[in-house]
Amino acid sequence: MRINPKYTQWGAVTILTSATIFTILILVFIIFFILEKGLPVLGLSFLTENPQEMGKAGGIFPTLIGTIILPVFALLIATPLGISTSVYLAEYTKETRITKVIRFGTDCLAGIPSIIFGLFGYIFFVITLGFGWSILSGGLTLAVMVLPTIIRTSEEAIRAVPNSYRKVSFSLGASRWQTVKKVVLPNALPGIVTGIMLSIGRSIGETAAVIFTAGSSLRIPSSVFDSTRTMAVHFYILAREGISSENAYGTAATLIIAVLFVNLLAYYTMHRFIAKRS
Amino acid sequence: MNIKFKIENLSVYFGKEQFLNSVNLEVEANKILGIIGPSGSGKSTLLGALNRMNELEPYCRTEGTILMDGVDINSSTYNVINLRKKVGIVFAMPVPLPMSIYENVVYGVRLSGVNDKKRLDELVEKSLSEAFLWNEVKDRLNLSGLRISGGQQQRLCLARVLAMEPEAILLDEPSSGLDPISTSKIEDALNQLKEKYTIVLVTNNTKQAARISDNTAYFLLGDMIEVGSTKQIFTAPLKKETDDYITGRFG
Numbered sequence: 001m002r003i004n005p006k007y008t009q010w011g012a013v014t015i016l017t018s019a020t021i022f023t024i025l026i027l028v029f030i031i032f033f034i035l036e037k038g039l040p041v042l043g044l045s046f047l048t049e050n051p052q053e054m055g056k057a058g059g060i061f062p063t064l065i066g067t068i069i070l071p072v073f074a075l076l077i078a079t080p081l082g083i084s085t086s087v088y089l090a091e092y093t094k095e096t097r098i099t100k101v102i103r104f105g106t107d108c109l110a111g112i113p114s115i116i117f118g119l120f121g122y123i124f125f126v127i128t129l130g131f132g133w134s135i136l137s138g139g140l141t142l143a144v145m146v147l148p149t150i151i152r153t154s155e156e157a158i159r160a161v162p163n164s165y166r167k168v169s170f171s172l173g174a175s176r177w178q179t180v181k182k183v184v185l186p187n188a189l190p191g192i193v194t195g196i197m198l199s200i201g202r203s204i205g206e207t208a209a210v211i212f213t214a215g216s217s218l219r220i221p222s223s224v225f226d227s228t229r230t231m232a233v234h235f236y237i238l239a240r241e242g243i244s245s246e247n248a249y250g251t252a253a254t255l256i257i258a259v260l261f262v263n264l265l266a267y268y269t270m271h272r273f274i275a276k277r278s
Numbered sequence: 279m280n281i282k283f284k285i286e287n288l289s290v291y292f293g294k295e296q297f298l299n300s301v302n303l304e305v306e307a308n309k310i311l312g313i314i315g316p317s318g319s320g321k322s323t324l325l326g327a328l329n330r331m332n333e334l335e336p337y338c339r340t341e342g343t344i345l346m347d348g349v350d351i352n353s354s355t356y357n358v359i360n361l362r363k364k365v366g367i368v369f370a371m372p373v374p375l376p377m378s379i380y381e382n383v384v385y386g387v388r389l390s391g392v393n394d395k396k397r398l399d400e401l402v403e404k405s406l407s408e409a410f411l412w413n414e415v416k417d418r419l420n421l422s423g424l425r426i427s428g429g430q431q432q433r434l435c436l437a438r439v440l441a442m443e444p445e446a447i448l449l450d451e452p453s454s455g456l457d458p459i460s461t462s463k464i465e466d467a468l469n470q471l472k473e474k475y476t477i478v479l480v481t482n483n484t485k486q487a488a489r490i491s492d493n494t495a496y497f498l499l500g501d502m503i504e505v506g507s508t509k510q511i512f513t514a515p516l517k518k519e520t521d522d523y524i525t526g527r528f529g
Contacts (some may be wrong), residue, residue, distance in 0.1 A: 046395060164373040170464035171331055172438065175365035182385070252388065 031256060038253025041246050047254065051218055055234060058245045060251055062220045066135075066228035067258070069221070071203035073139030074146060079196060081143075083149030083185075089151070090158040091180055103152075110148035114202075117145040118212035126213055131228040138214025145209055146199035153198065157191020158184055177259060190270055197266050203261055207232045231255045282307040282446060282476040287354075288342035288453065290323050292335060295498060299322040299500045300342070305446075310468060310477040312491030312508065314484050319497040321480040323504070325448045328478065329365040330358050346445075363390065366439030371450040372431035373421030379406075379415050382423040382434055386442040401441045408471060409437035410463045429460025436467065446476040465490050484524055488512050496520045 049059030093099050121141030131137040161184050169179040185192075207230075215227030216237060229237075231251050238248035282310050283305040283526060290298040298320045305311050326332035327340055330351070344352045352360050363386065382391075385403045389500045392398065402419065406412035411433040415426065423434055439447055449468075453461040468477055468490055481487050487494050488508060495505040496519070504517045515521045 063516065162373075164369075164371070165375060167331070167334065167369070168373050168375060168435075169385075170334060171362055171367045171369075172389065172442065173359050174358060174386075174389050178389055182389075187376060 005043060022234075034042075034249060034252045034256060037153045037246075038248035038251070041250030042253055046250055054243055055218070055238050055247055060070045060231065060234060060247070060254065063229050063234040064220050064254070065220055066233075067204060067213070067231045067255070069135060069228065070138050070142060070210065070230055071137060071200050073224070074142035074203050075196065075200060077139065077143040078147045078150055080198065081196075082147050083154050083192060084160055086151050086154035087180055087185075090155050091176065091184065102156075106148040106151050110152060113143060113208075115208035115212075116205055117141055118146070118209035121209060121213035132225065133213065133215030133217070134225045135214060135221055135228055136224045138210050138228070139224070141209050141213040142206060143204070144204045146202055149199050149202070150192075150195045151229070153195025154188065154192045156193070157188035160191065190274060193266060193270055197263060200262060204255065204262075205228070205232050206230075207236045211236070231258075280307040281305070282346065284345040284348075285324075285327075286343045286345070288324075288327060288340070289445075290320070290327055290332060290341075291337075291339040293337040297500055298327070301500075301502045303495060303502055303505060305476060305478060306493060308472055308474070309492040310472050310479055312492055312494040313478065313480045313497060314482075314487050314489030314494060314523070315497035315503075317482070318499065321496055321497050322450050323500075324497070325367060325450050325478060327352070327482055328446070328448055329362050329367055331367065333358070333360075361440055364444050365446045365448060366442055366444040367448040367450065368432070368435050368439055368452050370454050370456075372428060372435050374426075374431050374434055378420045378424065378425050379426070379434060380419040383437050383441050385438060390417060390442075391415070405437040405441040406434075408440050408467065409433040410467045411437055429456050432456060432460065433464060433467070436464065437472045440471070444475065446478065447471065449477065449479045451480055451482055452503040453486065461486075496523060498523070 021152075046059045047064060050059035051063075087098055089102065107240055118141065121137055121144070125131045125140050126133060126168055131140075147214035165183045165187065166179055169183045174182070210230055211233050214230070214233075216229045216233050218226035218229055219226070221228045229256060235248050235251040235255065238244055238251065281304050283303075285301055285303040285305070288301045288303075289296060289300055301320075301324065303324075313324065313402065315321050316507055323332065327344060328351075331340070332338045332340060342350060342352065343350045346365075347359075349355065351365075360368075366386075375385060377385075383405055384398045387398065387401060393403075403412060403416075407413065413428060414430060415434075423431065426434065434448075434453075436449075436452070453464055457462070465486070468479065471477065472492075478485070479491060491508050493509040494508045496503045496511065496515075496517075498519055504511065504515060504520045506516070511520060512524055515524065521527075
C-alpha cells in the first residue's frame with residue numbers, strides 16, 4: 001500500500017525535528033548542569049589564586065597557565081608541520097599508491113585512543129629522550145596526537161579549492177608555489193582553521209596523554225622542562241581522588257567557558273577575513 | 279607578412295587518444311586568427327599547446343615544434359613560466375580570482391615582482407581601459423571580482439592578461455556565455471588590441487569569426503582542414519568540408 005506523501009512528509013519533518021531538538025537538549029543540559037554547579041565557585045580569586053591542600057581550597061591559577069601553554073606549544077609544532085604535509089599531499093604529488101598509504105596511515109592515527117599516544121610519549125619523550133615529565137614531553141605528545149587531524153582537514157580544505165583558480169593562476173605565469181601561496185592557501189584557510197580549532201579543543205580537553213607526559217605538578221612552570229597540570233587533569237584528579245567536587249565543577253565550568261571563548265574568537269576572526277575577500 | 283607562430287607537425291595526445299594530428303599552421307603577427315570547427319576538433323587543444331597549459335593535464339604528450347619569433351617554445355628547455363607571461367589566455371568561462379578587481383588585474387604583474395603602487399595603478403587603468411571595462415568599475419576597484427556581472431568578469435579576465443603586456447593573446451570561446459552587448463564590447467576591444475598583440479580566437483560562433491578575424495582556420499577531428507583570409511574562407515573555401523561547415527550543412 002502506498003502512503004500519501006502528505007503523511008510521509010509530516011512524519012519525516014516530525015522525526016528530523018525531534019532528533020535535532022533532542023540533541024540540542026542533551027548539550028544544553030550538560031552545559032547547564034556543569035555551569036550550575038561550577039559558577040558559584042567561579043570568581044576572580046578562583047582564577048588568580050594558587051590551590052591549597054592539593055586543590056581542596058584556593059584557586060586554579062597554575063592549571064590555567066598549563067592549559068594555555070601546553071596546547072599552544074603543541075599547536076606551534078603541529079600546525080606548520082601538518083599544513084606543509086597537506087600541501088605536499090594535495091598539490092605536489094600525483095595520486096599514487098604511496099599517497100594512498102600515507103592517507104590511510106593518517107586516518108588510522110586519527111582514530112587511535114589518546115592514552116596510546118600518552119604511553120608512546122611516556123616511553124619515547126619522557127624516558128628514552130630523557131625530557132622527563134615536562135611541558136616539552138606533553139607538548140610534543142599532543143602535537144603528534146593532533147597532527148593527523150590537522151593534516152586531513154587541511155588536505156580536504158585544499159582539495160575543495162576550485163581547480164579553475166589554479167588554472168588561471170598558472171596561465172598568468174605563476175609557479176606552483178606562488179599559486180599555493182596566493183590562491184590555494186587563502187581560499188582553504190577557513191577549512192584549515194576549523195581543523196586547528198578542533199585540535200585546540202582536543203588538546204585543551206585531553207587528560208590521558210597529558211598526565212603520562214606532562215605530569216601533574218601544581219607549581220607554576222618556569223621552563224619547558226618543568227612539569228605542569230592542565231585544567232582537564234586538575235578536574236580529573238579532584239574528582240577521581242574525591243578532593244573537592246565543588247572545585248572540580250568550578251574547573252570544569254572554567255574549561256567550558258574557555259573553549260567557548262576560543263571558538264567564538266576564531267569564528268569572528270574568520271568571518272572578518274572572508275568578508276574582506278568576497 | 280610577419281609570422282608570430284610557426285606551428286610544424288604538431289600532434290597532441292592525452293593518454294592514448296590523439297587530439298591534434300600533425301598540424302601545420304602559421305599565425306600572423308598583429309592579426310586576429312579565428313579558429314572554427316565543431317566541438318572535439320582540437321581548437322582548444324591548439325591554444326593549450328601555444329602557452330603549454332596542456333601540460334597541466336596528466337598524461338599529455340606534445341610532439342612537433344612551435345616557433346615563436348623563430349624560437350621553439352615546445353622545447354623542454356624553454357621556460358614555461360616565461361612563455362605564459364608572453365602568451366596570455368582568456369578561458370571560455372570567466373574565472374575571476376576571489377580578490378578585488380584591482381588585485382585581479384595586477385595578479386600576474388605582482389608575480390613578476392612589480393610592487394610599485396604608481397606603476398600598478400597605471401597598469402590597472404590602462405588594462406581595464408583596453409578591455410573596455412574601466413568606465414564601469416573605476417569607482418569600485420576594491421570590489422570583489424566575483425561581484426560583477428558575467429560580461430564584466432570576462433572583460434576583467436581579458437584585462438588581467440593585458441596587464442602583463444604579453445605578445446600574444448589566446449581566447450577560448452570568450453563570449454560563449456555572454457549576452458550580445460558584452461560580446462560586442464569584447465569584439466570592439468579585440469579589434470583595437472590587434473594593433474599591439476597577436477590574437478588567436480577560438481570560437482563556436484562562425485559569424486563571430488567572420489566579423490572580426492583577419493584570417494580563419496577550419497579544424498575538424500584534430501586535422502587542420504584549411505586556412506586562409508577570412509574573406510576567402512567564407513566566400514570561396516577550397517575544401518568541401520569547410521564549405522559544409524560554414525554553410526551549416528554540418529556541425
